[in-house]
Amino acid sequence: MSVTLKGRSLLTWLDYSVEEIRFLLDLARKVKAENAAGTVHQRFSGKTLALIFEKRSTRTRCAFETAFGEEGGHPVFLSTADIQLGAKESIEDTARVLGRMFSAIQYRGFKQETVEALAKYSGVPVYNGLTDQFHPTQALADMMTLEENIVSVGDTGSANGRTLCYVGDGRNNVASSLMIICAKLGVHCTVITPPELNPDAALLEKCAPLARASGSNITVSADIAAVAGADAIYTDVWTSMGEEDKKAERVRLLSPYQVNQALMNKTGRTDSIFLHCLPAVKGEEVTADVIDGPQSRAWDQAENRKHTIKAIMLATLGGFHGNN
Ligand code: CP
Numbered sequence: 001m002s003v004t005l006k007g008r009s010l011l012t013w014l015d016y017s018v019e020e021i022r023f024l025l026d027l028a029r030k031v032k033a034e035n036a037a038g039t040v041h042q043r044f045s046g047k048t049l050a051l052i053f054e055k056r057s058t059r060t061r062c063a064f065e066t067a068f069g070e071e072g073g074h075p076v077f078l079s080t081a082d083i084q085l086g087a088k089e090s091i092e093d094t095a096r097v098l099g100r101m102f103s104a105i106q107y108r109g110f111k112q113e114t115v116e117a118l119a120k121y122s123g124v125p126v127y128n129g130l131t132d133q134f135h136p137t138q139a140l141a142d143m144m145t146l147e148e149n150i151v152s153v154g155d156t157g158s159a160n161g162r163t164l165c166y167v168g169d170g171r172n173n174v175a176s177s178l179m180i181i182c183a184k185l186g187v188h189c190t191v192i193t194p195p196e197l198n199p200d201a202a203l204l205e206k207c208a209p210l211a212r213a214s215g216s217n218i219t220v221s222a223d224i225a226a227v228a229g230a231d232a233i234y235t236d237v238w239t240s241m242g243e244e245d246k247k248a249e250r251v252r253l254l255s256p257y258q259v260n261q262a263l264m265n266k267t268g269r270t271d272s273i274f275l276h277c278l279p280a281v282k283g284e285e286v287t288a289d290v291i292d293g294p295q296s297r298a299w300d301q302a303e304n305r306k307h308t309i310k311a312i313m314l315a316t317l318g319g320f321h322g323n324n
C-alpha cells in the first residue's frame with residue numbers, strides 16, 4: 001500500500017492509519033541509522049518551522065529544533081510569553097499569519113482545541129508537541145524504543161503482540177497517546193492506575209475497535225500484579241504540567257503505584273524494560289535504581305524523540321513516501 005503524508009498535520013494518532021504509523025517508524029529507523037553513520041542531508045533547506053510553547057520543554061523543543069536545523073531548516077522558538085496567541089489576537093488569526101510565513105508549526109500547550117485550530121487555519125502541517133489531552137510525538141518514540149528492544153526468536157521487529165503496562169496517572173496525555181498507538185499497532189496495553197485516575201471512557205471506546213482490528217487488548221486495572229509477564233513497564237510524572245495544585249492528592253493516590261525494583265520484579269521477567277517519557281521525579285513515580293538501572297531504556301527513548309520527530313517532518317514536509 002502506498003503511503004504519502006505530505007501536507008498532513010499530526011494532532012493525535014487517532015487520525016493516522018496503521019500503515020502510516022508503520023511507515024513513520026521505518027523512516028525513523030532509517031534516520032537514526034543515517035545519524036549513526038554521520039550522513040549529512042539538507043532536506044529542510046529553505047524551510048521554516050514555528051515552535052510555539054505555552055508549557056516548558058527540554059526534549060520536545062530540542063528534538064524539533066536540532067532535527068530541523070541540522071537539515072538546513074530555520075526553526076523559530078516562540079514562547080507564548082512573547083507572541084499573541086489567543087490573548088490580544090485570536091488563535092485563528094495567529095494561525096493564518098504563521099501559515100503565510102512558516103512551512104510548518106509545532107504547538108505545545110494546554111488545549112487540544114488550540115492545536116486543532118492552528119491546523120485548521122494555518123494551511124501548513126501542524127505538530128502536537130503535547131497538550132493536556134495527547135502527546136503523540138512521544139508515543140512514536142516509545143514504540144520505536146519498544147521495537148528496538150524486541151529481539152526474541154522469530155521476531156519481525158514489530159511490537160505487535162507485545163505487552164506494555166503503563167503504571168501511574170491513567171488519564172494523562174502520555175497514557176492516552178500510548179493507548180491509541182498500542183491499539184493501532186497491535187501492542188497489548190494495560191493501564192494500571194487507581195480508579196480515580198482511570199482513562200477517559202470515551203477514549204477507551206474509541207480504542208476498542210482499533211484494538212479488535214489489530215488483535216490487541218487495551219485494559220485498565222487497579223492492581224499492580226497486572227504487570228505479570230509485561231515486556232515493558234512505563235510510567236510518567238504523577239503531576240502533569242498545569243496540574244500543580246493536585247500534587248498532594250496525586251501523591252496520596254499514586255504512592256502504591258511507584259515503579260521500584262519490587263514492582264519491576266512482579267513482571268516475573270528479568271528482560272522487561274523500563275520506559276519513561278521524562279522528565280522524571282525520582283523518588284515519586286520511579287526510584288533512581290530503576291530509571292538509572294540496567295532495565296531502563298529511558299535515555300534511548302529520549303534520543304528517539306529526535307529521530308521520530310525528524311521522520312514525521314520529513315514525511316509531512318519533504319513528500320517522502322513509500323510502499324508498505
Ligand atoms: N518527554 C517530553 O516531552 O519531554 P519535554 O517535556 O522535556 O519536552
Ligand code: NVA
Pocket residue numbers: 130172173174236237239240241277278279
Ligand atoms: N504528562 C506530562 C508529560 C511531560 C512530557 C505532562 O504533561 O507534564
